[in-house]
Amino acid sequence: MSPRSAPAASPADSTPNTLRIAWSTRLAARTAPARRAALRTAPPPALAPADRLRSRRSTPGRRKAASRAPPDARRIARATEPPRTRSSARAAWADTRRRPASPKSTRSRSRVNAFARRHAKFADLGSGTTAATPLRLGTCAFTAVGWVGSFYPKDLRSGEFLRFYAQEFHSVELDVTWYRTPSPEMIRGWNEKTPPGFVFAAKVPQTITHDKVLTDCRPELREFLDAMAGLGDKLGPLLFQFPRFDTDVFATLDEFLAVLDPFLRELPRGFRFALEVRxxxxxxxxxxxxxxxxxxxxxxxxxxxxxxxxQVLRRLDPVTADFVYLRWLGDRYGIERLTQRWDRTVVDRSREIAGWAEICRDLRDRELAIYGYVNNHYAGHAPATVRSLLDRIDPSQRRPQSRVNRQATLFEL
Known part of the structure; x- marks a missing residue:
């Protein structure tokens, strides 16, 4: 039996069979005096090694939910594990035709594709062409301090930022929706300023994820979904971005699941959802x-x-849907010690990007649509990081860069 047709191991299988991540070798550490000297030099500064970037907060503060007690013991007891049946998935996987693969590529895809081997619903994925698999990469929001002159032309009006952005990238993750449900006028403007095929991902409002924490929030969710539906075919995944919860909100994962389970069961069809925990x-x-x-x-x-x-790939199958949602967020408090203007790359993320590019190529081999968004806090200038990812994953999807002030590209990864 070939390695690709063998039954999948259980989640508890500790056999080391991970992706060959490109960043496994640590960067050489710089001394503290050298780092201080680098910060004193005139711009453009040298790139800070990513593995030397440390947050000022050794233990980040944990978000506390407002006016909410932990679930009671009865709700926790009702949280049950879904049944896990493997035989049908294994049989479906064994009967599926596959393209020949070299031992290296088989080994590389083994963890990312473990989900398909264990779940018959997606056992037939992977037989199509990578070029037809959607790859939607963009930035977290489309405005930031320092982008005028480095990404947007200096003479461009702010009302035209989105129109310009949509000429550069295929998608954006809306941050404004985290603060409030968008008005019909906002939805109409987003539609008018973007071409067909552009995709908006969006954060679910904080009222749902942070204040009420999925409890008694049906009206707010309904209002948000009704508004976002106005984007039509341009609507992408909707993200439930949760904070890092303190133990006085959820003492254990089981307490969180006791709230999450009934909420997930009530999610309406016709939308794509993603969920982030910290x-x-x-x-x-x-x-x-x-x-x-x-x-x-x-x-x-x-x-x-x-x-x-x-580390995730050693223990888990990260694919839980028929699409993948990726976020490159970095270290906010660490990078803000280096800069608070997001006009250039200041942290060297080349090793991380090389590893993520390999993961994305493997995911596309499974015909999984990828939605991925970069924050300025990841390397300093999100547009440059998006271009670097596109160059490594699929250069054919990178659009020609507009002729603007190219200061940020001096340090593109």
Missing amino acids: NREWLQPRLLDRLRARNVAFAWNDLHRMPRPE
């Missing part, structure tokens, strides 16, 4: 199983206090 100890199979049962994407983030991608 409690690293919550990245466990039973959380991903809940998302998988409802075709909700696990929002896989590159955030300084979360496990590295290779």
